[in-house]
Amino acid sequence: MSHDGRTAMLLAPFAYVDPQGKEWVTPAGWKVDGASIPWPLWSLIGSPWTGKYREASVIHDYLCDTRKESWTSVHWTFYTAMLANGVNEIQAKLMYVAVYRFGPRWDFDYRPACPNCLAVPYHVEAFTPPFDQKEFDSLKARIESGELSLEQALKESDASFNDQIKTLEIGKPVLLR
Secondary structure, three states, rough: OOOOOEEEEOOOEEEEEEOOOOOEEOOOOOOOOOOOHHHHHHHOOOOOOOOHHHHHHHHHHHHHHHOOOOOOHHHHHHHHHHHHOOOOOHHHHHHHHHHHHOEEEEEEEEOOOOOOOOOOOOEEEEEEEOOOOOHHHHHHHHHHOOOOHHHHHHHHHHHHHHHHHHOOOOEEEOOOO
């Protein structure tokens, strides 16, 4: 554990084998900081180093840092790793939807919504949207009540993300030749 009390270094490789048999390995020497849970949620979900989701966060941190796989695969692996480690299904869904909606995304295109923008997609290397407590609370309540399935929550999260990103100036225009 480092002097900041949050960062730890793996002394040995740490691996997870997903339901399809793919092995996801975090190498020895890699530094991790536990689950990236916004502090206002610590009382609801737990702190970064507590809970059965901790091991899944080691794999997730490494994959988010290295970006060797798609962001969708990385976040899905976080979800399946939590379930494999015995995290309650509702809590795993909440954490997955939270990281899917508010966690990092990389290597994606979007089209700006401004009237004077070029009608070409913009490519984004990496972006992490700001956490929105009100939006998360709405998703959480509807997931917990059973009103919102995982698929519906992801679809709604994508729509909200796409609405949000169209108003931002990030990435670079992809000019077609």
